[in-house]
Amino acid sequence: MTSTVSRTGHRSVGELLRRWRERRRLSQLELSIQAEISTRHLSFVETGRSAPSRDMVLRLAEHLEVPLRERNPLLLAAGFAPVYGEHDLAAPEMAEIRAAVRQVLTGHEPYPALAMDRHWNLVDANDCLLRLTRDVAPDLLTPPVNVLRLSLHPDGLAGRIANLGEWRAHLLGRLRRQASTTADPTLTALHAELQGYPCDQPQPEVEHPGPGDVVVPLRVRSAGLDLALFGIAASFGTPTDITVAELAIELFFPADPATRTALHTLADRQP
Template sequence: MLRSWRQRRRVSQLDLAIEADVSARHISFMETGRARPSREMVMKLAEELGVPLRHRNRLLVAAGFAPVYPEREVRAPELRVVREALDKILAGHEPYPALVVDAAWNLVAANSAAGMFMEGAPAELLAEPVNVMRLSLHPQAMGGRLLNLAEVRAYLLSQLRRQAEASGDGRLAELHDELASYAYPGVDLNVAHVPGPADILVPLRIADGDRVLSMFTTIATFGTPLDVTVSELAIETFWPNDEATAAVFREGLQPKP
């Protein structure tokens, strides 16, 4: 497991040894099972390699130690302060959409404005757990409403692929392959956007009846988490990319026929 994470991070035994202040030979012996690391060494190596907390627990178990990072349900009493923070962020971002997702991009919470992303989606996509990536690209959901589908799809798939490689999460790899298989009749997916002088971000250009909503997103995470669940939460907020879109949300978003 240590070798796998080291190779995933493209770090040599020597480089890791220097960062961990041990010999490259000791790193080699730990990887081949000839040396047993202490719990502190496992945690130090995991920190140097940027291993997610969930997988740090697995490294500890593989080395013969108990997991040290708890994993609680979001609704657990111990996470009350986290829920309160999320509620304040979601409510404070209205009238614009905001949502919270877990490591697999499953929806954890959302504000009322985020309901626009579920409008018209088939029932199977709205069954628990609702996957935000799937909603974003499915041709019968947002994928059928994105006017710049090719560039948004390319960005989301590349992001998902990088996350799968960095996290070692097989669920993300499977989700990537599923989303990449979606067909969009009549849509050229090979169109590349060439940035112009005035471009700042690649927006989501969403068809909403006879108008176009243009939005960009930001993603935030909790700093210094020590709980597996909290470490995997991400808050995605959507912002208007022009005044016309901002006005639509300020006046109260009503679906157009």
């Protein structure tokens, strides 16, 4: 029998794949159909009776939606070299990525926009977002700035969010799903921290729109303005670098004409 135990002494590739399959709530039959391999072969891979090829590891990882960061350990456990690089965003090789992010953020003015990493730490933001958050507690704006902490901390934006209960439930639900999908302990710890923040409003277990709403908006008072915003998340479509794969861009749009007018007026006042 060929051993599939990692040369570093960690879990076998079969055990890692099985854990990811169970996390995705897929049966061996369901995964084998998606990956177009036999259930018998998949079973042999998971139990260590068969050693998967490099392409097989990558194919299963793709169908299991394993994050790029976790695909290299799968390859190492199977005895193969990692294939996904990871560059610091400040590295020269990432200049075009940085420029692309900045172009998106500045092009979204006069509406707020930001870019963040996998742990919701702020990477970049446009002037509108900086204007709307400049008067929160200084320690929350000290790098690394965590976007969720900035939003839900009582010294952050929380005290100005009119619909804090439903917005908090939305953010915590999103974070919980992300932590479950990625199995990232940092996200799990962040979720536990944020849950401990006070909230004097009821938090719905299921998101539901109010009268006339087509999305659940963020209703916040900032820079002397009453704003209603909805967000759109964007990411790079074909990343092969771990850092790029984990970059997320959040674009906020006015949810009503009054917010649109207010943000344009605020931008016109700036020198």
